[in-house]
Amino acid sequence: MKKLVRITTVPVSLDKLLGNQLDFMNRHYDVTTVSSDRAALSKVAEKYGINHHHIEMTRQITPLKDLKSLWKVYRFLKKHKPEIVHTHTPKAGLIGMSAAFFAGVPIRMHTVAGLPLMEASGIKRQVLKMAERTTYSFANGVYPNSFNMAKIISSYGFCKDTKMKVLGNGSSNGIDLDHFSPSFITSIQKSALRASLGISEDDFVFVFVGRLVKDKGINELVKAFTSLSQHHPKMSVKLLLVGDYEEKLDPLHPETIKEINHHPHIINVGFQDDVRPYFAISNALAFPSYREGFPNVVLQAAAMELPCIVTDINGCNEIITDHHNGLFVPLKNSQKLEDAMLRLYENRELYHSLKINTRQSIEERFIQNYLWLEMQKEYNHQLSNRQKKEKYKEKTYRTRVLEKAFSFFSL
Numbered sequence: 167m168k169k170l171v172r173i174t175t176v177p178v179s180l181d182k183l184l185g186n187q188l189d190f191m192n193r194h195y196d197v198t199t200v201s202s203d204r205a206a207l208s209k210v211a212e213k214y215g216i217n218h219h220h221i222e223m224t225r226q227i228t229p230l231k232d233l234k235s236l237w238k239v240y241r242f243l244k245k246h247k248p249e250i251v252h253t254h255t256p257k258a259g260l261i262g263m264s265a266a267f268f269a270g271v272p273i274r275m276h277t278v279a280g281l282p283l284m285e286a287s288g289i290k291r292q293v294l295k296m297a298e299r300t301t302y303s304f305a306n307g308v309y310p311n312s313f314n315m316a317k318i319i320s321s322y323g324f325c326k327d328t329k330m331k332v333l334g335n336g337s338s339n340g341i342d343l344d345h346f347s348p349s350f351i352t353s354i355q356k357s358a359l360r361a362s363l364g365i366s367e368d369d370f371v372f373v374f375v376g377r378l379v380k381d382k383g384i385n386e387l388v389k390a391f392t393s394l395s396q397h398h399p400k401m402s403v404k405l406l407l408v409g410d411y412e413e414k415l416d417p418l419h420p421e422t423i424k425e426i427n428h429h430p431h432i433i434n435v436g437f438q439d440d441v442r443p444y445f446a447i448s449n450a451l452a453f454p455s456y457r458e459g460f461p462n463v464v465l466q467a468a469a470m471e472l473p474c475i476v477t478d479i480n481g482c483n484e485i486i487t488d489h490h491n492g493l494f495v496p497l498k499n500s501q502k503l504e505d506a507m508l509r510l511y512e513n514r515e516l517y518h519s520l521k522i523n524t525r526q527s528i529e530e531r532f533i534q535n536y537l538w539l540e541m542q543k544e545y546n547h548q549l550s551n552r553q554k555k556e557k558y559k560e561k562t563y564r565t566r567v568l569e570k571a572f573s574f575f576s577l
Contacts, residue, residue, distance in 0.1 A: 167194070167195050167196045168195050168196065168248075168249040168250065168549060169195065169196045169198070169246065169247070169248035169249055169250070170191060170195035170196065170197050170198070170248060170249070170250045170251075170252065170545070171197075171198050171199075171200060171243065171246070171248045171250070171251045171252070172184065172188065172191075172197065172198075172199050172200070172252050172253075172254070173199070173200040173201065173239070173251065173252070173253045173254070173258045173261075173262040174199075174200075174201050174253070174254045174255050174258045175201065175202065175223045175224075175225050175255045175256075175257040175258040176201060176202055176203060176206075176223075176225065176255075177199075177201045177202070177203050177206040177207040177209070177210045178206065179201070179254055179255050179258075180199055180201060180207075180210050181210045181213070182462065183254060183279070183338050183339060183462065184254070184338065184339055185214075185339060185342075186214065186342065186534075187339050187534075187538055187541070188214040188216050189214045189215060189216070190538050190542075191538075191541075191542070191545075192214070192215065192216050194542060194545075195250070195545070196217075197216050197217065198216070198217040198218065198219055198246070198248070199211060199216055199217070199218045199219070200218070200219050200220075200221055200239065200242065200262070201218075201220070201221070201223070201258075202220070202221065202222045202223045202224075203220075203222075204220040207220055208220075219242055221235055221238045221239055221242065222234075222235060223235045223257055223258060223261060224257065225255075225257055225415060226414075226415065227290070227293060232257070232260075232261060235261050236261050236264055236265055239261055239262060239265035239266075240265040240268055240269050243265055243266055243269035243271055244269045244270075247271075248271060249271075249272060249273055249549060249552070250271070250273040250274075250275065250545060250548065250549070251263075251265075251266040251271045251273070251274050251275070252275040252276070252277070253275070253276045253277070253301075254276075254277045254279065254338065255279070256280075256281075256282055256294075256297065256298070256301075259276045259278075259301040259305075260297050260300060260301045262276075263276055263300075263301045263302075263304040263305045264300065264301075264304050266304070267304040272306075272552050273306055273307075273545075273548045273549065273552060274304060274305045274306045274307075275305060275306065275307045275308075275309060275544075275548070276301055276302070276305040276307070276308055276309065277309045277310075277311060277338055278308060278309065278310045278311065278315055278319065278459060279311050279315075279338055279459030279460060280315075280457055280458060280459040281294075281298065281315075281318065281319075281457065282294055282457075283295055283298065284318075284456075284457045285381055285456050285457055295322070298322070298324050299324050299325075302319075302324045302325040302329070303325070305325075305329070306329075306548070307329060307330075307331060307544075307548065308324075308325055308329050308330045308331075309330070309331055309332070309333060309544075310330060310332055310459070311332070311333075311336055311337055311338045311459045311460040311481075312332065312336040312337075312459060312460045312480055312481045312484050313332050313336060313484065314480035314481065314483070314484060315332075315459055315460070315480050315481065316330050316332055318480060331544070333537060333540045333541055333544060334532075334536055334537045334540045335484075335531045335532060336460050336481075336484055336532075337460045337462070337465065337532055337537060338459070338460060338462075339462070339534065339537065339538075340465075340532050340533055340534035340535070340536060340537035340538070341462070341465045341466065341469055341528060341532050341533070341534050342534045343469055343525075343528070343529060343533065343534075345442075346442060346445075346465075346466050346469040346470055347469070347470070348446065348470055348471050348525075350442060350446070351442065351443055351446045355443075356443075356446055356447050359443055359446075359447050360447050363406070363433050363435070363447075364433065365404050365406075365433070365447065366402065368402045369402045369403065369404045370401075370402060370403050370404070370449045370450075370510075370511050371403075371404045371405075371406050371447060371448040371449050371450075372391065372403065372404070372405050372406070372448070372449070372450055372451075372452040372475075372507060373405075373406040373407075373408065373444055373445065373448035373450070373451055373452070373467075373472070374387060374405070374406070374407050374408065374409070374451070374452055374453060375408040375409060375441050375444065375445070375451075375463045375466070375467070376408075376409045376453075376455075376463050377409050377410065377411075377412055377416075378407060378409050378410060378411045378412075378418060378426075378434075379411070379412050379415070379416035379417070379418065380416050380417065380418055380419075380456075381416050381455065381456050381457065382453075382454075382455045382456070383453075383454030383455050383456060383477065383498070383503075384407075384418055384422060385418055385419050385422045385500075386454050386498060386499070386500040386503055387405070387452055387454050387500075387503065388405070388422045388425050388426060388429075388432070389422070389500040390452075390454075390500040390501070390503040390504035390507060391403075391405040391429075391431075391432065391452075391504075391507070392425055392429060393500070393501075393504050394504050394507055394508060395429070395431055398508070401511060403431060403507075403511060404431050404432075404433060405429075405431060405432045405433070405452075406433050406435070406444060406447075406448055407426065407432065407433065407434040407435070408435055408436075408437075408438055408441055408444045409436070409437055410436055410437040411423075441463075441466065442466075442470065445466065445467055445470040445472060446470060448472060449472070449510075449517075450472055450473045450474070450475060450507075450510050450517075451463070451464065451467035451468075451472045451473070451474040451475065451476075451492075452475045452503070452507065453467075453474060453475065453476045453477070453482065454475070454476070454477050454495060454497075454498075454503050455476070455477055455479065455482065456477070456479070456497060456498065457479060457480070458479060458480060458481035458482055459480070459481055460481040460484070460485075461481050461482060461485070464476060464481075464482055464485045464486060465485055465528060465532055467524075468485065468486070468491060468492075468524040468525065468527060468528050469524075469525055469528045470524075470525075471521055471524050471525050472521075472524060473491065473492050473493070473510060473517060473520035473521050473524060474486050474491065474492035474493075474524070475492060475493050475495060475503065475506045475507065475510065476492055476493075476494065476495070477494070477495055477496070477497050478494040478495070478496065478497070479497060485527075485528075485532075487527070489516075489520070490520070490523050490527070491520055491523040491524045491527045492520060492524075493506045493509070493510070493520075
């Protein structure tokens with residue numbers, strides 16, 4: 167089988183972004199995953215039955231550590247000689263595409279799920295721009311995971327449009343609708359989980375799933391919910407947060423953390439391997455992120471029949487249609503977010519009309535197996551093109567040899 171190397175900066179991206187796609191591809195290619203955090207990577211590799219190789223990488227801008235990682239990835243690729251290297255996440259893209267180019271890997275593919283530079287400024291923004299350009303220049307193909315992301319990349323001029331391709335209808339992995347199904351948990355189990363978290367049967371629960379960082383709009387979400395509780399003290403509402411802080415990379419405001427820790431109606435359960443029970447006990451998703459590629463959380467929530475309040479940004483607005491399966495709110499606007507939360511709580515007719523459309527809207531466009539087959543088709547297309555080029559080079563070489571021989575004997 168042809169060798170395929172998938173590279174991410176941290177193993178959680180392999181698990182949460184790709185998941186069972188790794189096992190599917192391993193049936194057709196010899197798949198090896200490369201990522202940091204040896205223990206976590208081993209768990210992911212064991213979970214999906216794939217080969218793995220540990221190389222430390224950081225998500226921060228760390229030039230010396232990055233050069234060390236680049237050298238290690240280069241040596242690994244030079245030794246194992248894969249036909250395809252496919253990278254995900256910005257740092258893994260920069261290191262993986264650069265190393266693959268210099269190691270002579272013929273097929274170099276990079277999936278773009280987000281652009282950190284969109285929320286950066288000054289020197290940091292320029293550094294991130296240079297990193298994106300470098301990544302795309304070393305790649306044979308660039309795969310934005312949404313159509314709007316492709317437009318954004320094109321507007322920055324990072325690469326030619328002919329180098330980009332959106333697979334299927336977008337998303338890095340699609341969604342397994344059998345896995346993310348409202349029927350997976352019983353009413354008794356839901357009641358028990360709600361009770362254990364101090365959520366009554368009458369409470370309307372807004373849930374957020376993801377990293378608790380500034381970039382995800384958590385400052386605005388907590389401010390909106392706190393204001394909603396103050397202005398409407400008789401409302402039976404809870405805010406359920408499912409995710410971890412990232413204090414070094416993108417910290418929240420101190421007052422936001424204080425509210426999360428002490429507000430009686432805000433519940434923080436931290437990172438969870440299985441988020442489905444928390445979707446199941448909730449009534450709506452609140453996801454005021456600043457930037458996204460193609461957010462799996464919104465796909466998952468909609469598949470679990472939750473109306474979604476999202477910012478009108480790339481990715482979110484390709485999954486959610488305003489007033490069809492969710493509501494749009496402006497970026498970084500806690501007041502409009504509070505208004506949308508109040509509308510869903512008070513206007514039950516609107517709530518149920520959105521809820522009816524959620525799962526159906528996902529079923530129509532984002533089935534997981536379809537996206538996997540599109541990805542496999544792209545791998546095979548790239549491999550076929552490589553074979554054609556090699557045959558052409560061989561034919562051209564033979565032609566040149568014959569021409570020289572003919573010229574020699576014609577003297």
